[in-house]
Amino acid sequence: MGWTFDGGRPLYTQLVEQLKAKIVSGEYPPGQRIPPVRELAAEAGVNPNTLQRAFSELEREGLLHAERTSGRFVTEDVSLVEYLRGEMARELADQYLDQTRQLGYSNEQAVELIRRRSEET
Amino acid sequence: MGWTFDGGRPLYTQLVEQLKAKIVSGEYPPGQRIPPVRELAAEAGVNPNTLQRAFSELEREGLLHAERTSGRFVTEDVSLVEYLRGEMARELADQYLDQTRQLGYSNEQAVELIRRRSEET
Amino acid sequence: MGWTFDGGRPLYTQLVEQLKAKIVSGEYPPGQRIPPVRELAAEAGVNPNTLQRAFSELEREGLLHAERTSGRFVTEDVSLVEYLRGEMARELADQYLDQTRQLGYSNEQAVELIRRRSEET
Amino acid sequence: MGWTFDGGRPLYTQLVEQLKAKIVSGEYPPGQRIPPVRELAAEAGVNPNTLQRAFSELEREGLLHAERTSGRFVTEDVSLVEYLRGEMARELADQYLDQTRQLGYSNEQAVELIRRRSEET
DNA sequence: GTGGTCTAGACCACC
DNA sequence: GTGGTCTAGACCACA
Numbered sequence: 412m413g414w415t416f417d418g419g420r421p422l423y424t425q426l427v428e429q430l431k432a433k434i435v436s437g438e439y440p441p442g443q444r445i446p447p448v449r450e451l452a453a454e455a456g457v458n459p460n461t462l463q464r465a466f467s468e469l470e471r472e473g474l475l476h477a478e479r480t481s482g483r484f485v486t487e488d489v490s491l492v493e494y495l496r497g498e499m500a501r502e503l504a505d506q507y508l509d510q511t512r513q514l515g516y517s518n519e520q521a522v523e524l525i526r527r528r529s530e531e532t
Numbered sequence: 533m534g535w536t537f538d539g540g541r542p543l544y545t546q547l548v549e550q551l552k553a554k555i556v557s558g559e560y561p562p563g564q565r566i567p568p569v570r571e572l573a574a575e576a577g578v579n580p581n582t583l584q585r586a587f588s589e590l591e592r593e594g595l596l597h598a599e600r601t602s603g604r605f606v607t608e609d610v611s612l613v614e615y616l617r618g619e620m621a622r623e624l625a626d627q628y629l630d631q632t633r634q635l636g637y638s639n640e641q642a643v644e645l646i647r648r649r650s651e652e653t
Numbered sequence: 654m655g656w657t658f659d660g661g662r663p664l665y666t667q668l669v670e671q672l673k674a675k676i677v678s679g680e681y682p683p684g685q686r687i688p689p690v691r692e693l694a695a696e697a698g699v700n701p702n703t704l705q706r707a708f709s710e711l712e713r714e715g716l717l718h719a720e721r722t723s724g725r726f727v728t729e730d731v732s733l734v735e736y737l738r739g740e741m742a743r744e745l746a747d748q749y750l751d752q753t754r755q756l757g758y759s760n761e762q763a764v765e766l767i768r769r770r771s772e773e774t
Numbered sequence: 775m776g777w778t779f780d781g782g783r784p785l786y787t788q789l790v791e792q793l794k795a796k797i798v799s800g801e802y803p804p805g806q807r808i809p810p811v812r813e814l815a816a817e818a819g820v821n822p823n824t825l826q827r828a829f830s831e832l833e834r835e836g837l838l839h840a841e842r843t844s845g846r847f848v849t850e851d852v853s854l855v856e857y858l859r860g861e862m863a864r865e866l867a868d869q870y871l872d873q874t875r876q877l878g879y880s881n882e883q884a885v886e887l888i889r890r891r892s893e894e895t
Numbered sequence: 896g897t898g899g900t901c902t903a904g905a906c907c908a909c910c
Numbered sequence: 911g912t913g914g915t916c917t918a919g920a921c922c923a924c925a
Contacts, residue, residue: 418842419542421540421908421909422842422909423908424540429634432634432635435635435636436635436636437636458909458910461909496635496636499635500635500637500642500645501645501649503628503631503632504628504645504646504649505649506628507625507627507628507646508646508649508650510624511621511624513550513553513557514553514556514557514617514620514621514624515556515557515558515617516621518650518651519650521621521646521650522643522646524621524622524625525625525628525629525642525646526643528622528625528629529629529639529640529642530639542914542915542916543915543916544915544916568896568897569897569899570896570897578916578917579916579917579918580917580918581900581916581917581918582915582916582917584898584899584900585915585916587898598897599897599898600660600664600899600923600924600925601897601898601923601925602898602925603897603898604897604898661899662783663923663924664925665924671876674876674877677877677878678876678877678878679878702924702925703925738877738878741877742874742879742884742887743887743891745873745874745877746870746874746888746891747891748870749866749869749870749888750888752866753863753866753867755795755799756795756798756799756859756862756863756866757798757799757800757859758863760892761892763888763892764885764889764892766863766864767867767870767871767884767885767888768885770864770867770871771871771882771884771885784899784900784901785900785901786900786901810912810913811913812911812912820901820902821901821902821903822902822903823901823902823915824900824901824902826913826914826915827901829913840912840913840914841912841913842908842910842912842914843909843910843911843912843913844910844912844913845912845913846912846913
């Protein structure tokens with residue numbers, strides 16, 4: 412998957428989000444080595460420093476760890492990855508229900524809307 | 533409904549969103565006068581100028597119009613309001629499907645997740 | 654001719670302009686009685702006070718004069734009216750040339766443009 | 775070209791107009807970086823925020839885009855710039871014809887007047 | 896008293 | 911050092 416950014420939000424935040432998605436979705440599976448910063452930065456078209464900052468954040472959360480000389484690796488803690496995946500999905504779902512409720516839709520209508528859109532796409 | 537903001541995104545952006553929600557949900561019905569800038573600003577706990585900026589945006593979109601001396605009014609174009617309501621909801625739904633897909637969920641799983649969360653709440 | 658206003662500029666200013674146009678164009682000929690404030694205000698859809706203010710301005714410029722009991726009249730000074738007509742037109746022409754020059758057009762191009770538009774309309 | 779303002783109309787509006795003129799006339803060519811807000815504001819003698827507001831408007835119209843850290847740039851979409859140039863000129867021409875017509879001039883007289891003024895200047 | 900405009904000055908995120 | 915955001919506070923035009 413490529414990289415897309417919307418101006419107006421910090422780049423490094425968006426990088427964190429997209430890297431997380433790549434990890435929990437299995438595009439970067441547990442234990443796998445991540446491409447070097449410079450390479451990934453070039454691919455995403457961002458400043459290496461900015462990507463570095465995103466990595467630091469992911470390391471803080473335990474999803475990534477840097478091996479002194481051999482590069483960066485995705486955590487091998489599968490349950491952490493799976494937990495995070497579920498957590499993120501639930502958050503998205505609740506957020507959606509919340510936002511549609513603000514527009515005056517009932518939960519039933521919100522479910523029905525998703526069902527329809529999921530079939531049209 | 534009250535006013536809630538999350539740091540990190542411009543206040544005026546969030547004001548635009550919440551005002552839109554109030555309009556399309558019918559809390560501010562078509563044709564109705566909305567409270568004076570200063571009053572609403574005090575209620576939301578923001579600077580009147582910040583709110584003014586949000587209003588300008590809504591005026592550009594045709595949802596609001598300012599009467600020189602008598603106040604601001606919601607558009608009377610009901611179909612515009614209804615169109616926007618559907619449009620916003622569709623956008624939220626698609627966004628949700630998109631984001632869950634990035635986490636590695638199928639559309640069916642995404643629908644099912646919403647269904648479950650909507651019953652638990 | 655009807656009355657049209659664009660928000661954003663003072664109403665009374667626009668009234669002055671349009672009244673002047675009616676006078677110099679001969680729609681309100683020299684010496685003629687002008688409709689009463691209340692009537693004209695209703696016709697234009699403005700507050701009588703606002704129209705009053707526009708009249709005051711025209712009186713200051715000598716284009717109108719109020720007869721104590723019988724109403725307001727257009728000046729009988731034909732040469733004043735004609736002078737003003739030419740003056741306003743020249744001003745418009747110079748303004749046009751000035752603005753197009755700012756867009757990078759030569760005077761010749763500006764003339765040519767007017768010629769074309771005047772034939773298409 | 776310098777900066778001139780007439781009181782009575784919002785400063786930011788006049789800034790938008792003059793900036794547009796600079797762009798379509800080629801004084802700020804497509805793709806070129808424009809001076810920093812603070813610098814330009816000092817040059818024009820206005821508050822940086824006021825200029826910022828004008829910039830926002832031009833960004834909405836797609837004539838400018840802000841690069842997070844490196845400055846603001848004129849769009850590279852030459853056809854947009856050229857289209858706008860013609861559009862603005864046509865609008866000015868029609869406006870002129872309209873206003874002189876209100877003064878009681880025929881289109882022919884209006885053309886002739888421009889011709890004469892353009893030679894005298 | 897309403898909205899509209901403008902200024903001055905500060906702080907923040909980003910690279 | 912760049913643009914972006916926000917606040918506080920003032921003044922004006924309008925009806």
